[in-house]
Amino acid sequence: MRxxxxxxxxxxxxxxxxxxHATDDExxxxxxxxxxxxxxxxxDMHQSPPVIGQQIHQLIRKLVRVEDPYHGLKQRFxxxxxxxxxxxxxxxxxxxxxxxxAVRVAIAGNIIDLGAKSQLPKTELxxxxxxxxxxxxxxxxxxxxxxxxxxxxxxxxxxDNAGEIVFDRLLIEQLPIDKITVAVKGYPVxxxxxxxxxxxxxxxxxxxxxxxxxxxxxxxLPSCSRAFRDYFNKADLIIAKGQGNYETLNxxxxxxxxxxxxxxxxxAKDIGCNVGEMILQKTKAFKGEKENARI
Amino acid sequence: MRxxxxxxxxxxxxxxxxxxHATDDExxxxxxxxxxxxxxxxxDMHQSPPVIGQQIHQLIRKLVRVEDPYHGLKQRFxxxxxxxxxxxxxxxxxxxxxxxxAVRVAIAGNIIDLGAKSQLPKTELxxxxxxxxxxxxxxxxxxxxxxxxxxxxxxxxxxDNAGEIVFDRLLIEQLPIDKITVAVKGYPVxxxxxxxxxxxxxxxxxxxxxxxxxxxxxxxLPSCSRAFRDYFNKADLIIAKGQGNYETLNxxxxxxxxxxxxxxxxxAKDIGCNVGEMILQKTKAFKGEKENARI
Numbered sequence: 317m318r319x320x321x322x323x324x325x326x327x328x329x330x331x332x333x334x335x336x337h338a339t340d341d342e343x344x345x346x347x348x349x350x351x352x353x354x355x356x357x358x359x360d361m362h363q364s365p366p367v368i369g370q371q372i373h374q375l376i377r378k379l380v381r382v383e384d385p386y387h388g389l390k391q392r393f394x395x396x397x398x399x400x401x402x403x404x405x406x407x408x409x410x411x412x413x414x415x416x417x418a419v420r421v422a423i424a425g426n427i428i429d430l431g432a433k434s435q436l437p438k439t440e441l442x443x444x445x446x447x448x449x450x451x452x453x454x455x456x457x458x459x460x461x462x463x464x465x466x467x468x469x470x471x472x473x474x475x476d477n478a479g480e481i482v483f484d485r486l487l488i489e490q491l492p493i494d495k496i497t498v499a500v501k502g503y504p505v506x507x508x509x510x511x512x513x514x515x516x517x518x519x520x521x522x523x524x525x526x527x528x529x530x531x532x533x534x535x536x537l538p539s540c541s542r543a544f545r546d547y548f549n550k551a552d553l554i555i556a557k558g559q560g561n562y563e564t565l566n567x568x569x570x571x572x573x574x575x576x577x578x579x580x581x582x583x584a585k586d587i588g589c590n591v592g593e594m595i596l597q598k599t600k601a602f603k604g605e606k607e608n609a610r611i
Numbered sequence: 612m613r614x615x616x617x618x619x620x621x622x623x624x625x626x627x628x629x630x631x632h633a634t635d636d637e638x639x640x641x642x643x644x645x646x647x648x649x650x651x652x653x654x655d656m657h658q659s660p661p662v663i664g665q666q667i668h669q670l671i672r673k674l675v676r677v678e679d680p681y682h683g684l685k686q687r688f689x690x691x692x693x694x695x696x697x698x699x700x701x702x703x704x705x706x707x708x709x710x711x712x713a714v715r716v717a718i719a720g721n722i723i724d725l726g727a728k729s730q731l732p733k734t735e736l737x738x739x740x741x742x743x744x745x746x747x748x749x750x751x752x753x754x755x756x757x758x759x760x761x762x763x764x765x766x767x768x769x770x771d772n773a774g775e776i777v778f779d780r781l782l783i784e785q786l787p788i789d790k791i792t793v794a795v796k797g798y799p800v801x802x803x804x805x806x807x808x809x810x811x812x813x814x815x816x817x818x819x820x821x822x823x824x825x826x827x828x829x830x831x832l833p834s835c836s837r838a839f840r841d842y843f844n845k846a847d848l849i850i851a852k853g854q855g856n857y858e859t860l861n862x863x864x865x866x867x868x869x870x871x872x873x874x875x876x877x878x879a880k881d882i883g884c885n886v887g888e889m890i891l892q893k894t895k896a897f898k899g900e901k902e903n904a905r906i
Contacts, residue, residue, distance in 0.1 A: 325621070325623040326620070329620040332616055332620070346656075349619055353619070
């Protein structure tokens with residue numbers, strides 16, 4: 317997905333939020349805003365928004381001289397999510413369709429996105445879980461997702477944020493775990509999950525976990541390591557969580573299912589839905605087993 | 612009030628809204644955003660936000676080649692307000708304290724501010740009137756306002772937006788009209804009221820109406836005509852409506868009462884209140900009759 321003009325005020329707001337999160341030094345806040353104005357003024361609008369997000373957060377880390385300004389907040393969201401883990405697992409296992417319920421729970425976890433919003437009160441997380449358990453979700457896409465999971469031999473699961481990764485674990489537990497590799501970000505960016513968060517969520521005991529070698533808030537393939545790209549190309553199903561992965565991968569010619577909660581009006585317009593909706597959607601280029609067999 | 616960093620994303624959002632309002636040409640939208648990025652990059656943060664607002668809307672009018680992109684919308688809001696006029700007048704006259712009720716109605720009218728918000732559904736206007744009739748308003752400031760009105764010899768009433776000016780008329784009807792001059796903007800900017808709107812609201816039949824000679828969305832004195840500045844300096848009470856007038860005049864050493872509904876978190880922080888609050892507040896430099904007598 318390309319950058320829209322509406323993204324520009326949002327880049328500046330996000331950068332200011334992040335700068336304030338990283339330091340109280342107002343001089344640095346101003347340097348960050350001026351830096352983002354420069355970036356915005358020399359913008360190639362054909363890039364995806366996370367290309368700019370990556371540059372903004374590199375700039376903030378350089379100016380603030382802190383490797384991971386969101387470290388404490390990520391730990392906090394991991395802990396909050398882990399406290400909800402048993403209750404949510406129980407809801408999933410007891411439900412009529414555990415895979416569907418696990419998809420709903422994984423979408424709910426996508427509300428933990430400090431790129432899209434400055435703050436997230438704990439009550440909003442619990443409200444979102446309730447809404448996602450009963451909200452509208454395409455039965456057709458769910459069936460296609462179930463089929464794609466059954467047919468796939470190698471599944472690459474692209475995680476999104478810390479805290480949310482515990483919700484991803486709940487979905488992964490309902491998938492054939494021997495087929496699955498989970499990818500986290502290579503370096504800290506906003507509150508995106510890194511290897512530390514995967515370990516915190518207990519994922520490496522269940523599945524292979526790799527990092528993508530990149531510090532972009534999404535999956536910008538040229539920015540990822542060769543090792544990651546090999547996994548990406550080899551996978552016959554990619555499950556991509558969150559807005560950043562949608563923005564960077566929706567035009568990629570691969571079998572990808574996007575799972576996200578829409579928090580941004582520009583993405584909503586691109587998808588053709590409303591802000592707040594739950595999305596389980598495959599790429600246009602998606603080929604099922606039958607299509608593959610025909611080729 | 613100076614420009615805060617938070618104003619910058621808001622400038623860009625406002626400019627994009629205004630550009631889209633003025634034309635469907637996406638090339639112009641991009642030119643406007645790039646122009647505002649340039650302005651923002653060379654910003655003197657000690658200026659008041661409407662200084663930039665003035666430049667943004669000059670740029671939009673130049674690029675779009677339309678003198679008054681909001682003309683139709685201003686007419687619409689005048690008509691909506693005029694339809695509510697009799698009902699509101701009745702509420703004011705029948706109330707226990709007509710001046711207080713008229714102040715509340717005038718504050719409600721300040722929701723018609725397309726600088727602060729992109730759109731205003733009609734239901735929101737009626738809801739705002741209901742809220743403002745019962746919401747909290749400082750009794751001390753009301754008493755001080757009543758006293759200041761009684762003591763003043765020359766009152767200059769700085770109007771804000773089209774549509775809202777009908778609500779201002781309802782307040783002006785409760786004031787000593789022989790002391791009052793109403794000022795409108797000299798040229799169109801956003802949906803600010805000009806002479807045409809004052810005529811639409813029926814004001815010139817009641818009071819003297821002047822224009823301020825400026826196209827700033829507030830009262831930037833050096834940008835106003837000498838004739839207006841003479842009125843401004845001669846007035847012993849100025850009633851200033853709306854956020855733009857607060858932003859440009861809150862540090863001016865004059866007897867000013869600000870009347871507004873707070874719609875922006877930066878102004879809320881500057882005043883020390885919450886977004887949504889009704890404000891009737893005098894300048895720090897305000898001198899009552901007793902203080903004047905002592906000098």
